[in-house]
Amino acid sequence: MTATVRTVLGELPPERLGLCDAHDHLFLRSPLLPGQELADPVAAEAELRQFAAHGGQALVQWTPYGMGRRRRDLVTLSRATGVHLVAATGLHQAVHYDPRTLRGLDLAALFVAELTGDGPRAGLIKVAGGYHGLDAHARRTMAAAAEAHHATGAPIAVHHELGTAADEVLDLLCDSHGVAPDRVILGHLGRFPDLRLHRRLADAGAYLAFDGPSRTHHATDHHLFDCLVSLADAGHLDRLLLGGDTTTAAARGNPGPAHLPRTLRPRITAELGEPAATRILVTNPAHAFAW
Structure with missing residues (x-):
């Protein structure tokens, strides 16, 4: 069976994904961020159009179940802007949810249904660790993610709290x-x-995702x-991914997904050469998100 990237508009041959922001958020809601919700489709469209104007072609939204993903709006935005959008299933840390939301859920069945069912399908499974460790919620979620991965082949993308506990x-x-390492994307390592x-x-x-160039995570920029x-x-150019990871309304557009093609790609080209820039921003995402 030929591997494809599952976008909100359907399956896409990996070679057509193009320059990709491998970890970002157009929509996101959490009780930990009151008043900072990403919930404005007009602002999201403006951000995507700026991204596309600088050569961006695809964006992977890591917003998981129950955090305001707005998958129908992703469909509309992808059609309007021409940018390929990939949505996530999965769960974040327990602190992002009302406990009643999670009680009694069959997580593996939920994840599989969102990866394979009707409507805009998810293209990856997002899970989260804790600070220098994994609590019971993280272990339950990751076990379900692994089960869903084995049922579908979908990659698993991981939030690491302050970049810790990746090992x-x-x-x-x-x-x-039993998940193959090349089906795992480790986020926030910067x-x-x-x-x-x-x-x-x-x-x-x-895969190692470096995803910090926003006002929220600016402290990681000088390490990148x-x-x-x-x-x-x-010798690990083939393991690298880059994303913006904008998570709050205050951080939107500062600098936004356009920063990757506009600023980082020329800098990577100057530092490592054009083949390396293409590998990190185009080839690696095509492999990492195909299943």
Whole structure:
């Protein structure tokens, strides 16, 4: 069976995905961010149009179940702007939900239904660890994500709190639940710039997502090229992904998804060469999100 990327408009050959923001949010809602909801389709469209004007072609929204994904709006936005959009199923940390929302849910069945059912389908499973560890909620969610992965082939993308516990997550998903490392995308690693750990995770075969150029996560920006060059020098260009990860209304457009093609791509080209920039922003996402 030929692997495809599952966008909100349907299946897409990986080679047509194009330059990709591999981790971002057009819509997001959490009780931890009152008054900062990303819920404005007009603002989302303006951001996508600016992204496209600078050469952006695809964006992967990591907003999971129960956090205001607005999948129908993603369909409308993709049609209006021509940008390929990939939606997520999965769950974030428990603190982002009313406990009543999660009580009694068959998580694996939910994830599979959103990956394969009617309506705009999800194209990845988003889960989350904790700060330097995994609580019972994280372990339950990751077990369900692994079950859904084995049923469908969908990749698993992981939020790491301040970039920590990536090795523990990889051990749980791969050693305990049999997920192949190249089906796992480890997010926020720029927030914990342990270059030796990054190399070990890439050696294992996982994808490493560096996703910080926004006002929310600006403290990671000055580590980015040290991390990229370290991994490139170790022969791991094929493990790297980049995203913007805008999570609040205040951070929207500062600098937004357009920062990747407008600013980061020229800098990567200058530092590592054009083939490396294409590998990180085009080729790697096409492989990471195809199933």
